């Protein structure tokens with residue numbers, strides 16, 4: 128729902144300009160190289176702009192950082208509705224993806240970065256190149272191959288394996 132709204136109001140294109148989405152929401156983004164186990168943080172305190180911090184360590188691939196940023200924007204939007212007026216703070220590490228809210232933020236990130244109609248469009252367009260399809264789509268949408276593969280599966284689209 129939020130992802131769809133962002134696409135409509137901001138006239139987004141792929142790969143989604145996440146900095147534009149964040150700035151439109153008044154969010155400040157910090158990028159900093161910090162401990163490996165952290166991917167990103169979201170912080171909201173009344174009277175100050177919300178902050179997203181992304182671990183820019185070279186060990187975090189760019190596509191993963193993009194997904195983390197989209198996920199943190201999800202915390203902002205979902206948290207706005209759940210808990211207005213309160214402080215909110217989330218730490219995202221590789222192992223904290225299990226709770227309901229974390230899953231909702233991942234779903235938001237997937238929908239923001241890979242909207243269903245566009246995924247279908249590109250999927251069909253690449254029907255004669257099924258072997259390279261996931262890689263090409265990942266590149267076009269600015270996501271990891273893993274994230275694209277998962278998105279296709281959850282949409283019920285067939286993902287070819289890398290058989291030769």
Ligand SMILES: [Zn+2]
Nearest residue numbers: 217219229232
């Ligand atoms: Zn999170």
